[in-house]
Amino acid sequence: MSKRQYHHGELRNALLDAAEALVREHGVVGWSLREASARVGVSPSAAYHHFASRDALVNALSARVLARLGERMSSAAAQAAGPGVDAQQGMVAAGCAYVRWALEAPAVARLAFGFGTQHAEVVIAPHPHDVIEAELDRLVTTGALNATARPGADFTIWAAMHGLATLLADGLMTLDGPEAADQQTQRLLRAVLTGLTQETAPPQHRPTAHSAHTERRTRRQDNSTTDEPSVTAPTRPQ
Amino acid sequence: MSKRQYHHGELRNALLDAAEALVREHGVVGWSLREASARVGVSPSAAYHHFASRDALVNALSARVLARLGERMSSAAAQAAGPGVDAQQGMVAAGCAYVRWALEAPAVARLAFGFGTQHAEVVIAPHPHDVIEAELDRLVTTGALNATARPGADFTIWAAMHGLATLLADGLMTLDGPEAADQQTQRLLRAVLTGLTQETAPPQHRPTAHSAHTERRTRRQDNSTTDEPSVTAPTRPQ
């Protein structure tokens, strides 16, 4: 920064930072590798010592950004938990973190969400989905959610908070500030959680959540997985 | 098509069709005006007699596609309704139409949703949001939803179905076929509707749904709007 050095030393991260800033400023596609390099103060070709292509950089950024979201959710949930606190509050806090994050940097959120199955090699930890699963498990443990409603509930909850986040990020819905977003998130998630608890006559082939990615990671940590056959199972790829 | 004509006659629509096909095949940004023109069999410059720029074409396509979704939801809801049918079924049908649509042409869905406030001039009728509002009103009328839960419920429901649709469209969640999608949609929407009905102690400043677009249109058709002050109101722009 201060002295002009031939070797940057942290170019990989610096490029990711620059690219993230460019996404914030000019949207998911409104910038070039050359601009990111220029912003870091490096020649365009330098990037190729760290990324195979522009796409590779974008994918790496997307994964990094998604992992950050997972961290924010996880710590928000942890902070909300405590004795005497409403059992649903952890999930609500995670959801608020999710929605606020999308509201703060809509274009970055679009990048993280909007590119399909791209995080091929990268392990994202903690994945937002993982945080939701952890919170649901906690709700079942504390008795705030029926165990029968648990399978597949992760995708139901995820869909709810994801929808609010993306409607706001994409400008299809607008709110007056983050407090309003929190209120909306809370109302939505409490409605879903309450609705799941009230569920009667679960469908015969209840969807079961599992994914290659999740399994690969959780099998290493514990092996409490109940391997019921899944017929119409939602899956989180990679 | 058969005879080579100098004047195409339907070039505007033909270009929109070609662009939509290209979006399906190559994603939201993976195609050019020139490709669309070539596909129609017309020179690249011909498009400028119908669209001011490539962006204008994209915006027009996005609006057209969103209106089609609204139509599909609306007719699905109408078809589901009937005497003796579960009151929630209309909304579930609309939601299934929404989710299936996103699943059928994910890239097209991303186009319709992912470009922020772009439908500036165009009136989209019926907007998916309008269909949701209509179904909610019906639920209140039939007594299946508390009137106190009605304000803002449209955004809660919309968020839920939108989240499922976009998670699937963006490949963050996968399902084995459209029946599985229907099942997920049904579970999600029923949970939200049930949860909304069970709501106790609504927040003091309940969010109220209103938007310039909606008001402009609905004021023309009826004027039953209850104009309560909205403090933290979600809004649908344009």
Next chain:
DNA sequence: TGTACATCAGTGAACGCGCGTTCACTGATGTAC
């Protein structure tokens, strides 16, 4: 501690490419009389 050298991480010029858009044009169509 000093030197030789392999490796790493930069440079900068150059490439070919396809893009959106413009412009002067021309062929077809429709309307006035």
Next chain:
DNA sequence: TGTACATCAGTGAACGCGCGTTCACTGATGTAC
């Protein structure tokens, strides 16, 4: 019904541009002896 002419909707050549990527290079770094 026939002719003159304005208007509409095409053509196709050309433009300048910025892009991703390559390549031979060079300066800095770290390690072996």
